Amino acid sequence: MRLLLFDIDGTLITGDQAGRLAMGSALEHVFGTKGCLDTYSMGGKTDLGIVSDILIEAGLSQEDIDGKIAYFYKMMAEFARDIYPTRAIDACPGVQSLLVQLRDRDGVLLGLLTGNAQTTAPLKLAAAGIDPDQFVVAAFGSDNVDRNNLPAIALHRANAMMEEIITGENVAIIGDTPADVACARAGGATAIAVASGWHTADTLLKYQPDYLFADLSDTAAVLKVLLGN
Numbered sequence: 001m002r003l004l005l006f007d008i009d010g011t012l013i014t015g016d017q018a019g020r021l022a023m024g025s026a027l028e029h030v031f032g033t034k035g036c037l038d039t040y041s042m043g044g045k046t047d048l049g050i051v052s053d054i055l056i057e058a059g060l061s062q063e064d065i066d067g068k069i070a071y072f073y074k075m076m077a078e079f080a081r082d083i084y085p086t087r088a089i090d091a092c093p094g095v096q097s098l099l100v101q102l103r104d105r106d107g108v109l110l111g112l113l114t115g116n117a118q119t120t121a122p123l124k125l126a127a128a129g130i131d132p133d134q135f136v137v138a139a140f141g142s143d144n145v146d147r148n149n150l151p152a153i154a155l156h157r158a159n160a161m162m163e164e165i166i167t168g169e170n171v172a173i174i175g176d177t178p179a180d181v182a183c184a185r186a187g188g189a190t191a192i193a194v195a196s197g198w199h200t201a202d203t204l205l206k207y208q209p210d211y212l213f214a215d216l217s218d219t220a221a222v223l224k225v226l227l228g229n
Contacts, residue, residue, distance in 0.1 A: 003158050008115075010197020020042065022084070049147075092215060094218070103134050113139050148187075173190070177198070193209035194213045
């Protein structure tokens with residue numbers, strides 16, 4: 001069994017700053033400030049890490065954050081439902097065709113490994129015309145502050161569903177940032193980088209992914225790598 005864990009922003013979709021807008025609205029509503037969000041570099045971070053960084057810098061304690069974080073995720077989803085339909089959120093090149101090929105393939109488990117919170121990740125995918133229900137396993141940015149801990153969470157959830165045990169050598173993590181490569185390494189998984197987000201192919205190459213694509217539009221070539229052929 002192959003477990004394929006896709007990042008969302010810059011890998012499956014282009015978000016048009018929609019996530020930042022929803023997060024800012026929720027931060028102001030729940031915590032009374034969005035702090036330095038407008039200039040914060042989100043690439044490869046988890047929502048939990050982003051919120052913690054911003055609010056601690058703004059003077060809140062970790063106890064303040066922990067006490068309201070569940071409500072924050074709920075409100076971020078509420079704002080997202082209003083904001084996402086107004087933004088140009090689209091699937092990245094080749095994504096729809098690739099997912100059609102993978103969706104019903106024997107021996108493949110489709111999953112997500114994303115910095116997005118569990119409450120908003122499905123909304124963002126749906127806004128891009130991607131069915132979130134096809135991803136049967138996920139580790140979210142609300143699960144842990146450190147992205148490098150997400151592969152183990154996703155693998156634990158996958159193995160809880162399966163009769164066989166999946167190990168890191170049968171896991172591929174597909175993402176558009178150096179942080180995606182790093183978390184694949186942390187999880188003992190194959191690191192597949194795609195330059196459809198904020199980072200160029202030359203930049204990603206410096207982090208030595210196992211495979212690098214400009215985007216996911218060459219379905220045959222991407223399938224060969226994803227399936228370990």
